[in-house]
Amino acid sequence: MAAKTKNQVVDSKKQFDAIKKQFETFQILNEKGEVVNEAAMPDLSNDELRELMRRMVYTRILDQRSISLNRQGRLGFYAPTAGQEASQIASHYALEKEDFVLPGYRDVPQLIWHGLPLYQAFLFSRGHFRGNQMPDDVNALSPQIIIGAQFVQTAGVALGIKKRGKKSVAITYTGDGGASQGDFYEGINFAGAYKAPAIFVVQNNRYAISTPVEKQSAAETIAQKAAAAGITGVQVDGMDPLAVYAATREARERAVNGDGPSLIETLCFRYGPHTMAGDDPTKYRTKEIENEWEAKDPLVRFRKFLESKDLWTEEDENKVIDAAKEEIKEAIKKADAEPKQKVTDLISNMYEELPVNLVEQMEIYKEKESK
Ligand SMILES: Cc1ncc(C[n+]2csc(CCOP(=O)(O)OP(=O)(O)O)c2C)c(N)n1
Numbered sequence: 001m002a003a004k005t006k007n008q009v010v011d012s013k014k015q016f017d018a019i020k021k022q023f024e025t026f027q028i029l030n031e032k033g034e035v036v037n038e039a040a041m042p043d044l045s046n047d048e049l050r051e052l053m054r055r056m057v058y059t060r061i062l063d064q065r066s067i068s069l070n071r072q073g074r075l076g077f078y079a080p081t082a083g084q085e086a087s088q089i090a091s092h093y094a095l096e097k098e099d100f101v102l103p104g105y106r107d108v109p110q111l112i113w114h115g116l117p118l119y120q121a122f123l124f125s126r127g128h129f130r131g132n133q134m135p136d137d138v139n140a141l142s143p144q145i146i147i148g149a150q151f152v153q154t155a156g157v158a159l160g161i162k163k164r165g166k167k168s169v170a171i172t173y174t175g176d177g178g179a180s181q182g183d184f185y186e187g188i189n190f191a192g193a194y195k196a197p198a199i200f201v202v203q204n205n206r207y208a209i210s211t212p213v214e215k216q217s218a219a220e221t222i223a224q225k226a227a228a229a230g231i232t233g234v235q236v237d238g239m240d241p242l243a244v245y246a247a248t249r250e251a252r253e254r255a256v257n258g259d260g261p262s263l264i265e266t267l268c269f270r271y272g273p274h275t276m277a278g279d280d281p282t283k284y285r286t287k288e289i290e291n292e293w294e295a296k297d298p299l300v301r302f303r304k305f306l307e308s309k310d311l312w313t314e315e316d317e318n319k320v321i322d323a324a325k326e327e328i329k330e331a332i333k334k335a336d337a338e339p340k341q342k343v344t345d346l347i348s349n350m351y352e353e354l355p356v357n358l359v360e361q362m363e364i365y366k367e368k369e370s371k
Helices: 012-022 046-071 085-093 108-114 118-125 149-163 182-193 225-229 241-256 287-294 298-308 314-337 343-350 356-369
Strands: 100-102 170-175 198-204 232-237 262-267
Touching: 046 085, 046 108, 046 118, 046 241, 046 298, 046 314, 085 108, 085 170, 085 198, 085 241, 085 262, 085 298, 100 108, 100 149, 108 118, 118 314, 149 170, 149 182, 149 198, 182 198, 182 225, 198 241, 225 232, 225 262, 232 241, 241 262, 241 298, 343 356
Parallel strands: 100 170, 170 198, 198 262, 232 262
Antiparallel strands: none
16 A cells, blocks of 8 residues: 655744744834835924934933943943944834833933933942932833843733723833743733733844853744734834834834734844943954944934934034033932932831831941941
């Protein structure tokens, strides 16, 4: 009897090819600052476009000054942001004031643009409790240090927003390394199941400290992980501010319209080290890779685009740079003037009602601090 040929159960190649087609990188502005996707152009006025540029230039200067202040010993923990301005600032620009921001440790710029005073951001860097106290009108949590934890928290905050019937969203940020954590999967899955109004942003800057993204996952994109959670996923050119803005704005609309959460992967690069604690990027990436990414720079690209529309000049840019430097100088002075943190501050800021053992310790420290 002739052997019967069996049908293949799964055609893996076909499956992967289909997935790949669904998660192609979304772009509006190419590296030369030319619009390559007119149909997707976001609805931003000339003033709004200029404001987006202002914020990105300011943030680049803040990064340069923060690195320098850190080297002078005037700041503590600092994770550089240059190269990620489009991913950070343009995504935040698509939000509304009432939206809730849950940042990672590299996402201090979004907090500042959401309303955290700069001097408090400096205090956060110094590990001072005042840096973690959001003003009442700023819907945000402090930067999360535990990789991925903010994804679970965001699912919860978004569910809370839904239960209160509010038309707002919770947005969170992590890196490509964060997308390997269990919390990432739990967060997107839970938010998907409850159609919670959440936006999950993964800034894929290609390295989790020194580990390249290729070693983190066999999946071709991080965006495609959305499919397993039953939510919308998109991979965006994270050096293109207009693409990041458009994708985030659309995700926000989906969320507030009750159509559930989205996962946005932004392809970007951090030009500096992982943090200022001493890693050396030359140990894990080549100059060629760095040059390749610097050629995609979001500020250069957006500047070219704005200049082509007569919306930006060198004078405009210098004004922003000077104002940023001045504000940073004032903010660091204000941070310096903040009373030193005491042990009793830590204890009293942690609990509304002190547990018995801390009542005792509080007395001991009060006594010590009074001397
Ligand atoms: C749960 C947990 N594991 C390990 C660390 C140590 N750690 C700090 S940053 C980092 C890499 C994160 O990389 P990625 O998520 O890609 O973000 P990026 O720093 O590139 O923005 C690791 C492993 C941590 N903070 N939390």
